[in-house]
Amino acid sequence: MINKFRKVINADGRMTILGVSKFNSKVAQAMEYAGNNFFIMSEFKNHINDEIKKLIKTENVCVVNSASAGITLAASAAIYKNKIYDVNKIIPIKKEIILAKGHNIDFGAPIESLLNLVNTKVIEAGYANKCLVEDYQYCISENTVAVLYIVSHHCVQKNMASLDEVIELCKKNSIPLIVDCAAEEDILKYSKKDIDVVIFSGSKAIEGPTSGFVFGKNKELIENIKRHQDIIGRSMKIGKENIFGLLEALKKYKINKNINFESYFKIFNLNKNIKCKKDIDTRGIQRIRFEIVNSKVSAIQLSKYLKSGDVAIYLRDYFANQGYLDIDIRNINIKEANIINDSISLFLEGK
Template sequence: MKFKMKKQFKKVINANGRMTILGVSKISDNVIEGMKFAGTNFFVMDDFKKQVNDEIKKIIKTENLCIVNSASAGISLSVASSIYKDRIYDVNKEIPEKNEIIIPKGHNIDFGAPIENLIYLVGGKVIEAGYSNTCSKSDIEYRISDKTAALVYVVSHHCVQKNMLSLSEMIEIAKNNKIPLIVDCAAEEEIEYYASLNIDAVIFSGSKAIEGPTSGLVFGKNKELIDNLYKHTKVIGRPMKIGKENIYGLLVAIRDYKQNKNLNEKEYLSVFETNEWYESKIVYDERKIPRIRLIFNNKINAKNISNLLKTGEISVYLRDYLANQNILDIDLRNMNEEDSKYIKNQIEEIIKGEMK
């Protein structure tokens, strides 16, 4: 029997980015075929996981790797491995004194879930270093003690960007003090670059830049930490289990992955030409992701436009982190030309309606 959708879901145009609240990203027909292959066959799962792991390791050029069901699971399991090592049955039952996890205060973020809760989940104790607007090498070093189990560093637009120590500085501290470093860069693009760095555990989402199914990757230089992490997937990680179809779908997505896909941002800019209501231009974030920026004049409320766009017959989500400065950004990665024209027309209709 052919599948029939019982209810028509509201269409969404995602001009916000690879956001979990919008289903993250679109997966290709090739990835769907891979998931179908895995979903319609049986495997000896340990052998299957090892084969997939080995192939992904070759593609991204890393020595150690474990597939998990999400980047969030990767955080909890990396912390569990750092605290308990291979004592997989002790999690939250016999918590060692060495359970402190140091994180820059400006990195203790809520990216849809508070990162500190993912640490507390496995018995870690969060130790914030520095302040919300500054954290230096010395701030991290000041917090290190004989109770420190790991350092955590987050690479994300959600984090405070100014006056924070660099990733290379955090790596240096970790190596000098022989403390595991866990780096969460779930939405980053440069997977081979992060695999080349001297980091114990790097965490990537499989469903964001890679455009795979719901999944995550933990890879890095610390073989013991990642081997123990795999052991933890069988106990505390059991509720975070990833299925065979998503494991294989992730492999197909990584095979097909092309960083910084060509986007015709100038063509999109021509749709959103500067006019009497806003100035438009192309901007790039620190990952070189192109966006169209609309800078509205003082007579127009950008936050109001963003909210009203969500309520239309088709919900439109723009990137409104700077709406309080009367700026809206349009992330182009999940869009097509038809989407951009629809967004432009909706913005114009809202403005005209508001100015009546």
């Protein structure tokens, strides 16, 4: 059965379309243990939440089945509070969640669709290329129940109010702030901030199983998220094995892993068919960015070719239409880096 799947070399990043990330044997063992035992689930969840609180130094935690579920449940809790059965009623909702226009992204699914599941009215603040604190303030009304702030490379980066500015704005207006930073690396950076609800993925930077967790300063809001998990969140249920696997992944998690970037860079920099440089994104993640030289082949054509082989090679092609491809080294080893490099040369030299 295993041989029926094409091998994938993932130099794209922690991408849902490729299964997000790998987890280590300790995580697999934890999942096997939980999968082969029974628990009183209410006690089990409380214990896991308490353990995660200690690990990430926060006051309130709720494990969910994904970061996207965390967004929907946080919106539900902000709108309906502890009225968990009202979500299912088809009634006009005047309650609004403010989202910067430049944050209204599609990360694989539209952010707006996650909010619409619980009948949220989304108010877009600012413009596609600018959203200042004043733009958020302008949108606040008696119907505002929360501000949703997205921390992601998918979002517009320039001319946008900073997270700290939005935290201050929400405190001044006594409005809950929900921050989605699913793929971020530094959990403690966010647990230290005065944020009502923070949403993380358990399967991206954390390298755990499919899961997510919400945490933050607003105990009432997070307790209501737990209540909504049992009703509208029933379709987003997370299993015991993934909950326990997430805990183990968090125990093993380190922000800065020992990756010898220079050894990877050297492999590609010696390739005469491409011109390489180092690139660091908004999260501080180092990647190798290259453009094709001495060939009429486009970056888009090269990316498609690499994906189509018996071994599917995925590079980060967000900027392919500008002539650039990126290599994310976090999920590849040196052997795979050489395979990528040889495949690039084989295609370009054949053209």
